[in-house]
Amino acid sequence: MKYNRILVRYGEISTKGRNRKKFTSKLRENIVQALKDFPGVSVSASRDRLHILLGEENGDEIIPRLQSIFGIQSFSPVVKVERDIDEICKAGASLVHKSFEPGKTFKVSARRADKHFPLETNEINYEVGSYVLRNTEGLSVDVKNPDIKLNVEVRKEGVYLSSEIYPGSTGMPVGTSGKAMLMLSGGIDSPVAGYLTMKRGVEVEAVHFHSPPFTSERAKQKVIDLSRKLSAFSGSITLHVVPFTKIQQTIHDQVPENYTMTSTRRMMLKIADKIRQKNEGLALVTGESLGQVASQTLESMQAINDVTNTPVLRPLIAMDKLEIIDIAQKIDTHDISILPYEDCCTIFTPPAPKTRPKKEKVEYYESFVDFDALINEAVNDTETITINGAEDSALEESFDELL
Amino acid sequence: MIYFDNAATTRPYREALDSFVKVNEVYYANPSSIHSFGGRVEKLIAQSRKQIAGLLKVKEREIFFTSGGTESNNLAIKGTAIQYGSRGKHIITSKIEHPSVSNTMKQLESLGYSITYLDVDETGRVDPLDVEKAIQEETILVSIMHVNNEAGAIQPIKEIGSILKDHSKILFHVDGVQAFGKISLSLPDDHIDLYSISAHKIHGLKGAGMLFVRDGVNISPLLSGGEQEGNVRSGTENTGGIVSFAKAMRMYMEESRDHLEKMKDIQRYLREKLVTIAGVRIHTPQLDSAPHILNFTIEDFKSEVVVHALDQHEVYVSTTSACSSKKSKPSQTLLSMGVGEDLADRSIRISLSFRNTMEEAERFVQLLIKETAQLQKTMRRSR
Numbered sequence: 001m002k003y004n005r006i007l008v009r010y011g012e013i014s015t016k017g018r019n020r021k022k023f024t025s026k027l028r029e030n031i032v033q034a035l036k037d038f039p040g041v042s043v044s045a046s047r048d049r050l051h052i053l054l055g056e057e058n059g060d061e062i063i064p065r066l067q068s069i070f071g072i073q074s075f076s077p078v079v080k081v082e083r084d085i086d087e088i089c090k091a092g093a094s095l096v097h098k099s100f101e102p103g104k105t106f107k108v109s110a111r112r113a114d115k116h117f118p119l120e121t122n123e124i125n126y127e128v129g130s131y132v133l134r135n136t137e138g139l140s141v142d143v144k145n146p147d148i149k150l151n152v153e154v155r156k157e158g159v160y161l162s163s164e165i166y167p168g169s170t171g172m173p174v175g176t177s178g179k180a181m182l183m184l185s186g187g188i189d190s191p192v193a194g195y196l197t198m199k200r201g202v203e204v205e206a207v208h209f210h211s212p213p214f215t216s217e218r219a220k221q222k223v224i225d226l227s228r229k230l231s232a233f234s235g236s237i238t239l240h241v242v243p244f245t246k247i248q249q250t251i252h253d254q255v256p257e258n259y260t261m262t263s264t265r266r267m268m269l270k271i272a273d274k275i276r277q278k279n280e281g282l283a284l285v286t287g288e289s290l291g292q293v294a295s296q297t298l299e300s301m302q303a304i305n306d307v308t309n310t311p312v313l314r315p316l317i318a319m320d321k322l323e324i325i326d327i328a329q330k331i332d333t334h335d336i337s338i339l340p341y342e343d344c345c346t347i348f349t350p351p352a353p354k355t356r357p358k359k360e361k362v363e364y365y366e367s368f369v370d371f372d373a374l375i376n377e378a379v380n381d382t383e384t385i386t387i388n389g390a391e392d393s394a395l396e397e398s399f400d401e402l403l
Numbered sequence: 404m405i406y407f408d409n410a411a412t413t414r415p416y417r418e419a420l421d422s423f424v425k426v427n428e429v430y431y432a433n434p435s436s437i438h439s440f441g442g443r444v445e446k447l448i449a450q451s452r453k454q455i456a457g458l459l460k461v462k463e464r465e466i467f468f469t470s471g472g473t474e475s476n477n478l479a480i481k482g483t484a485i486q487y488g489s490r491g492k493h494i495i496t497s498k499i500e501h502p503s504v505s506n507t508m509k510q511l512e513s514l515g516y517s518i519t520y521l522d523v524d525e526t527g528r529v530d531p532l533d534v535e536k537a538i539q540e541e542t543i544l545v546s547i548m549h550v551n552n553e554a555g556a557i558q559p560i561k562e563i564g565s566i567l568k569d570h571s572k573i574l575f576h577v578d579g580v581q582a583f584g585k586i587s588l589s590l591p592d593d594h595i596d597l598y599s600i601s602a603h604k605i606h607g608l609k610g611a612g613m614l615f616v617r618d619g620v621n622i623s624p625l626l627s628g629g630e631q632e633g634n635v636r637s638g639t640e641n642t643g644g645i646v647s648f649a650k651a652m653r654m655y656m657e658e659s660r661d662h663l664e665k666m667k668d669i670q671r672y673l674r675e676k677l678v679t680i681a682g683v684r685i686h687t688p689q690l691d692s693a694p695h696i697l698n699f700t701i702e703d704f705k706s707e708v709v710v711h712a713l714d715q716h717e718v719y720v721s722t723t724s725a726c727s728s729k730k731s732k733p734s735q736t737l738l739s740m741g742v743g744e745d746l747a748d749r750s751i752r753i754s755l756s757f758r759n760t761m762e763e764a765e766r767f768v769q770l771l772i773k774e775t776a777q778l779q780k781t782m783r784r785s786r
Contacts, residue, residue: 218442221442335464402425403422403454
């Protein structure tokens with residue numbers, strides 16, 4: 001038997017009163033985006049749930065994709081049949097057979113959303129249950145703690161049967177809480193910060209600072225690969241690659257060594273904020289975790305954060321490194337992050353950066369150069385790439401002919 | 404020419420050869436070099452890996468490129484033996500494995516490992532219950548081939564896998580060199596930890612192959628060096644071999660979809676016609692055998708004589724497996740299947756590709772009938 005649809009139950013969004021429609025249609029959009037390479041699929045969202053009609057597509061390939069989309073409480077592959085008790089019984093039996101092994105127990109759990117159906121809930125349970133029992137050797141009933149639970153939902157448009165429930169990623173659909181710019185370095189932390197922000201429904205655009213020849217094409221590729229991993233949670237992601245060499249060199253020439261790090265971060269934040277403004281974002285996101293490195297002390301944060309009054313979200317601020325690594329492994333970014341390429345944060349690192357920089361001092365050091373002109377130039381020359389999780393876009397060198 | 408020795412090796416696809424040449428002309432940089440030229444080559448290998456992972460429905464990090472089937476088998480078995488030798492030193496295999504497995508086992512025996520060699524039945528198959536019975540506290544690995552290279556029996560890999568899934572300490576290696584692309588299996592679902600594939604058996608080039616290593620399984624490297632391939636297989640990557648392997652695999656799976664039935668028809672035709680020739684005994688089992696192999700004996704003739712007689716017409720078949728056919732030992736596989744030594748000594752193996760045709764099969768049968776009749780006369784005179 002083939003599944004003909006997947007039923008998706010909403011997470012937190014079903015509590016969101018009047019905004020509900022916005023949430024459900026955004027979730028629908030994200031699912032469509034994530035399943036773009038399955039042309040046979042269509043998605044329809046209603047008030048209480050969302051249905052993915054599979055057409056001729058293979059449901060088993062779609063399941064892992066759904067597991068990474070935020071805003072889904074759980075989902076179940078479903079078979080839809082006519083409102084006919086014989087049909088229900090047959091479909092029920094073959095669903096149970098899918099996960100049946102001798103000795104297993106089961107129960108039928110019917111719900112009659114449409115009270116016009118001639119049989120009552122208990123009668124449906126009884127009819128379907130006894131049919132499945134008769135047709136399955138070695139199966140027994142356990143209503144308290146069954147191994148297999150067969151759900152039968154009678155609705156106006158038909159009867160839905162399912163027996164497996166897959167947990168979703170919960171959270172809120174990406175894009176329902178506005179947009180923010182994620183400072184994506186290539187390390188372990190920033191992708192995790194992006195992931196957690198997305199989980200609360202924020203659409204994330206990544207900003208990466210590229211300093212050739214000090215950082216290599218491979219460091220950039222690494223960030224593209226990380227963005228692709230993150231796009232699994234939103235369908236697609238926009239990546240801004242900022243040419244940063246000139247600014248970094250200027251800082252290096254102008255600012256005393258122990259303040260270069262502070263000043264570099266200030267410039268990055270300024271640039272990211274400008275890109276945010278251009279793209280109508282509402283906040284900035286960083287992977288900072290308190291006390292992890294010199295730039296992540298409260299004093300440093302104050303000196304750096306001083307360049308903007310845009311909210312800077314720091315979802316990792318109170319997390320330990322090990323907790324962060326756990327999430328990075330879960331979202332499959334860890335192995336990319338640990339590739340050993342120089343990035344914008346590791347080059348020009350002074351041997352002893354100030355852990356308690358003074359805002360006044362760094363402002364004074366920066367006052368000798370027109371950084372604003374350099375910043376505008378960098379923003380204008382920024383390269384913007386759209387990365388789609390489902391496919392490799394044109395930015396990949398094409399080896400198709402060879403493969 | 405009729406080439407019926409595809410289990411020994413296949414003719415590379417034109418397209419795979421073109422990729423190989425182009426890669427070695429254009430993308431010759433070392434992928435470990437940090438310049439962008441090296442970076443492009445690294446990306447090319449990454450894309451080949453991605454393509455193969457997609458075709459096999461496994462993760463990219465589960466694919467380790469090697470120099471071919473022999474290395475993959477050695478890496479799987481010795482790599483497990485070294486890694487888990489402290490946990491136990493018992494390994495289960497069968498009596499009909501390819502020499503790259505059986506000789507590896509012998510070598511491990513000399514290093515203090517104990518090996519159980521399982522019998523096969525008269526169709527050449529291992530009984531999954533025998534695997535279960537052979538399991539000991541000390542067992543670390545079961546290594547069973549997917550399709551026997553000489554007689555063609557398909558082994559009950561799924562059944563063995565489902566027995567082993569309850570023994571989390573035992574790894575399951577499958578030598579898939581003869582099976583890949585012709586016998587369906589699902590690496591993610593069939594509880595296989597290690598699976599060997601060779602490029603030149605699927606129209607790729609010699610010197611390339613891979614070992615699937617299930618995510619979470621660690622094996623010790625055999626080659627120490629520059630830590631390529633996740634430090635499981637050091638040595639500068641054979642970029643041309645890898646890319647042409649990825650290409651050949653894609654094409655082979657497409658051909659398999661379109662031509663597997665035709666291959667089965669040809670095999671069926673050959674079987675039906677061969678049994679009508681006097682003295683022919685077919686060793687390849689009727690049921691559950693690979694579609695490309697047909698192993699038989701003509702009672703009166705030494706296999707070499709038949710191979711040479713066909714050779715005159717540019718028709719190429721093997722005596723036993725090509726690897727062991729130069730040694731004058733009777734086929735270990737056939738002996739294990741209970742075929743008598745006199746017959747096992749005289750076996751001939753036809754092995755097909757998806758590009759062989761029914762016309763070739765018809766011509767082969769005619770030639771075989773003609774040549775054996777001719778030989779029959781000579782033999783009678785000399786008697």
